[in-house]
Amino acid sequence: MTQAPEHSSRSVWNFSELLVRVENDQELLVDLLNIFKADFPQLLRSLRSAVDAGDMKKSAALSHNLRGMLANLAATRAAAAAAELEKLAKAADQSALRGALDCLEQETATLNQEIDSYLQGVRA
Amino acid sequence: MKILIAEDDPISRKLLQKALERAGYDVLAVENGKQALEVLASFEAPRLALLDWVMPELDGPAVCRAIRKRAEQPYAYMVLLTSKDSKEETVVGLESGADDYLTKPFNIEELRARLRVGERILLLEDRLVEARENMRFRATHDPLTSLLNRGAILDLLNRELHRSHRENKSTAVLLGDVDHFKRVNDTLGHLVGDEVLAEIARRLLSAVRSYDFVGRYGGEEFLVVLNSCDPAHGPARAEEIRKSIAKPIMTTKGPLSISMSFGVLQSSEWGPRSLEELLHGVDTALYEAKAGGRDCLRMAKPPTESLPPAIPPELLRHER
DSSP states (O other): OOOOOGGGGGTSSOHHHHHHHTTTOHHHHHHHHHHHHHHHHHHHHHHHHHHHHTOHHHHHHHHHHHHHHHHHTTOHHHHHHHHHHHHHHHTTOHHHHHHHHHHHHHHHHHHHHHHHHHHHHHHO | OEEEEEOSOHHHHHHHHHHHHHTTOEEEEESSHHHHHHHHTSTTOOSEEEEESSOSSSOHHHHHHHHHHOTTSOOOEEEEEESOOOHHHHHHHHHTTOSEEEESSOOHHHHHHHHHHHHHHHHHHHHHHHHHHHHHHHHHBOTTTOSBOHHHHHHHHHHHHHHHHHTTOOOEEEEEEETTHHHHHHHHOHHHHHHHHHHHHHHHHHHSOTTSEEEEOSSSEEEEEETTOOTTTHHHHHHHHHHHHSSOEEETTEEEOOOEEEEEEEGGGTOSOOHHHHHHHHHHHHHHHHHTTSSSEEEOOOOSSOOOSOOOGGGGOOOO
């Protein structure tokens, strides 16, 4: 099994928890990360559009989807940011929504770097 | 065991699928509630299901509610997967008909343990259904011959008579009695008598079509109902049945020559009369067959004028 990413201690990504979840199956782990890499950008774009359009219902639904996806990957901080976004969208708190989205984008950018680094390590 | 996973998040779906395949399940995965409902309502559907709460088309609780309305299907054990964790939402999920729920992200070992609980519940349900079916069989069948018992064959005959009258068809009713059966019991014993009755039941069943009915009407009396039987063919069909019986039966005391006498009635010739009147008519014809030398059949003729009140068949037992 490839070593845990160096930055995992920062809780961007709880790698050990994820390993337990996939029962140490590296092939499955890579499959899941590839699914994330393929689906996430589109989901985030849709979320950004919904927030821009002030569509609270859609923002809440997309945040919920993202939260589930991130939680499954043990991306603790990004999942928490998505949960906050979902809460705000449900409360129709439009003023705070954009800031929460920025926060989510920052967290997922870091997460994406971690994932890329891990996937490169696996390929090497 | 087959299991359905309904989950729109592809990561969660893949995780679940892999975890359950490792546990030996035969996994079927779909991505929305509508597909889940189609699978669960299909023939030989999985009886274990993991349903995500929030899904496109139809959410998990809606799938549960729809499945619980279909009482005729075998019980399905459904577990809701949810990231909702308030008590109110848990109550809503369980009230929709779910058997259990798990909060995401789930622990694999906990998930498998909960599914094993589901399997135990389904096993228990299967045993209860089997016990109920056995009881139903015993309540409607004769234990010696496994034929329909008197109550069950009369119910079916009554329904068939109404149907054939409604559809302007004819039902042939045969009441048969084993000739000199008392002698078999008296000389060879009741166990041989039972062997004879069981063999006659087998012969009667193999002489009729799959959609006809055969029942044990009394001790050595059998009732045969030939559905949609043209009056032109009724007597010939009855004669074939009589001949199929009139062959030696191998018993533990050796081969035995056995015959039966039959009263035969075509419902179309009798019009809309009560079951009691028809039974009285066919019983009278059977009596005539006995009086006419046995090992033969006699057709029941409808009375030209209205019958006196029917005598209950129980009161018409004769020494046969």
